[in-house]
Amino acid sequence: MNFCSKCSSAQIEKKVPDGDTHERLVCTQCNEIFYSNPNIVTGVLPFNSNNEILLCKRNIEPRSGFWTLPAGFLENGESIEEGAVRETYEEALLKVENVNLFTILSVPHINQIYTFFTGEINGSSFGPTPESSEVKLFKIDEIPWDELAFPTVKRTLQLFLEEDRNNVFNEVLKY
Ligand SMILES: [Zn+2]
Structure with a gap:
């Protein structure tokens, strides 16, 4: 994923969101979290x-x-x-x-x-x-x-x- 599907920002990072236990792709502009599940x-x-x-x-x-x-x-x-x-x-x-x-x-x-x-x-x-x-x-x-x-x-x-x-x-x- 290169661009945030919500705000189109390119500032996507992999990190563990607050209160979460797994690394996720997170948009650092709008804070959208992109989950990947089975x-x-x-x-x-x-x-x-x-x-x-x-x-x-x-x-x-x-x-x-x-x-x-x-x-x-x-x-x-x-x-x-x-x-x-x-x-x-x-x-x-x-x-x-x-x-x-x-x-x-x-x-x-x-x-x-x-x-x-x-x-x-x-x-x-x-x-x-x-x-x-x-x-x-x-x-x-x-x-x-x-x-x-x-x-x-x-x-x-x-x-x-x-x-x-x-x-x-x-x-x-x-x-
Ligand atoms: Zn975004």
Whole structure:
């Protein structure tokens, strides 16, 4: 950041504001503090009654060409569930039902928090989009474990396939 977005001053400094515990970018002209906090990624693990899971082949960087669960950054003004459902439609043209929170994974070294919901497919149609070159149902023994885009996706799939399917909240992933 070179200029203050409030007063346009170039006098931006890194310092710990009074009463704060972390260094922040602060405008020394108007005293505006610019906070930087983790981003939330929200998505769905879509499955059907044939024990198949839907994955998308990424058509965008990062990790273009690798398989992922439909997910993306939460927008202002929406709940994590709304964001997950929206991303699933944007990336896979899929409308899921009975959406339930399944994993919350902290990835502190890249300042991201992932939330994944399970969602039932129930015969809904789906297809490729600008973000996904391929959208496909996988039998459990066909999941391309070595071609998954992100550790959070792999972990969520692993947890889903574990027999007791305990929800996992607050797991910290380090990789
Ligand atoms: Zn300013």
